[in-house]
Amino acid sequence: NxxxxxxxxxxxxxxxxxxxxxxxxxxxxSHVYWYRQLPEEGxxxxxxxxxxxxxxxxxxxxxxxxxEFPKEGPSILRIQQVVRGDSAAYFCASSPPGQGGVYxxxxxxxxxxxxxxx
Amino acid sequence: xxxxxxxxxxLSVPEGAIASLNxxxxxRGSQSFFWYRQYSGKSPELIMSIxxxxxxxxxRFTAQLNKASQYVSLLIRDSQPSDSATYLCAxxxxxxxxxxxxxxxxxxxxxxx
Numbered sequence: 001n002x003x004x005x006x007x008x009x010x011x012x013x014x015x016x017x018x019x020x021x022x023x024x025x026x027x028x029x030s031h032v033y034w035y036r037q038l039p040e041e042g043x044x045x046x047x048x049x050x051x052x053x054x055x056x057x058x059x060x061x062x063x064x065x066x067x068e069f070p071k072e073g074p075s076i077l078r079i080q081q082v083v084r085g086d087s088a089a090y091f092c093a094s095s096p097p098g099q100g101g102v103y104x105x106x107x108x109x110x111x112x113x114x115x116x117x118x
Numbered sequence: 119x120x121x122x123x124x125x126x127x128x129l130s131v132p133e134g135a136i137a138s139l140n141x142x143x144x145x146r147g148s149q150s151f152f153w154y155r156q157y158s159g160k161s162p163e164l165i166m167s168i169x170x171x172x173x174x175x176x177x178r179f180t181a182q183l184n185k186a187s188q189y190v191s192l193l194i195r196d197s198q199p200s201d202s203a204t205y206l207c208a209x210x211x212x213x214x215x216x217x218x219x220x221x222x223x224x225x226x227x228x229x230x231x
Contacts, residue, residue, distance in 0.1 A: 031217065042223035043162065043206065056218050091161050095217065105210050105217040106152065109161040 002027050004094050004110035005074075012116045019079040019086070021113045025094030031055075032075040033107060034067055035091040043091070049075060082117045089114050120145045122209050124222035133231050137194040141207030141222055144188070151183055151190045154206040156224065162206055166192070197229040 005024040013019050025032050034046040036059075045059040049069040060067065064082075069075040079086055093107040121144040131137045139153075150169050154162035168174045168181040168190065180193040190209075194201055204224040210217065 033218075043221050045218060045221070048218050058218075105150065105219065106164065106167055107219065108164065109154075112161045 004029075004092055004108055006090075006092050006110035006113050008113060009111065010114045010116070012118060013082045014118055015083055016081050019082050019115055021077040021079075021090050021092075021115070022074040023077070023092030023094075023110060024074040025092075026096075026108055028096055029094035029108075030097045031095045031105075031107075032069050033093040033095075034075070034077050035093065037089045037091065037112075039088070046077070079115070082115070084117050087115055087117045120148075120209075120220050122207055122220045122222040124205075124207050124225045126223060127226040128228050129225055130228045130230060131197050133197060133199060133229055135197050135229075137197045137201065137227055137229070139192040139194075139205050139207075139225050139227065140189060141191065141209075142189045143207075143209045143220070145209070145220075146185075146188065148185075148188075148209045150210045151181070152208040152210070152219070153179075153181060153190075153192045154208060156204045156206055158203075165205075194227075197227075199229050199231050202227055202229050 007022050032049045036044045047060050047067045048056040064080045066078045089112045091109050091112045093109045095107045123142050152167045153165045155165050156162040166181045168183045174181045178195045182191045204226050206224045207222040208219040210219050
């Protein structure tokens with residue numbers, strides 16, 4: 001499967017625990033995006049990363065949330081001390097290098113990770 | 119503040135009809151435009167991208183872009199019940215190295231058999 005791979009697909013955490021969501025981009029893609037979607041709400045941008053760099057984290061909550069995309073391995077979205085309000089679908093997307101400009105930035109989504117905080 | 123607006127719907131059309139979905143955006147510098155479809159409980163999937171004024175057709179889907187009026191639309195011909203989903207409009211402007219897309223909240227489409 002050459003698509004964007006996310007795991008786990010479903011994760012249940014108790015309040016105060018940590019959640020780690022992983023994303024492996026499509027083969028050849030070097031840009032990763034994380035989005036959050038609350039039930040019955042729109043898609044909210046969280047963070048955009050390239051290998052070893054955070055390009056835009058304007059959508060990340062100031063506390064408890066962090067993201068990384070190391071040189072080797074998947075991108076990780078980490079949520080510390082989860083609260084009920086963190087329950088949502090978290091989507092990762094990726095895009096290839098060399099895009100941008102007038103031909104835009106086509107991104108492809110993984111199947112998502114559904115976090116439930118109990 | 120760059121914004122993308124869509125009517126939330128629901129837009130209800132009978133099977134076989136043409137569904138017309140509209141999206142407006144605030145930034146005149148926007149350069150590329152995307153339509154995604156999202157079924158309930160699933161991730162968004164790309165339907166079409168469009169970069170130039172005019173129409174772009176792909177099967178039953180036609181994207182229309184009018185940069186002067188700052189809108190982009192998606193037409194779905196011969197609508198099928200399987201087209202029932204939320205349609206998301208996304209817009210990209212080139213701001214240096216930042217490729218962040220700006221998303222609308224989506225239009226819910228219901229195709230009635």
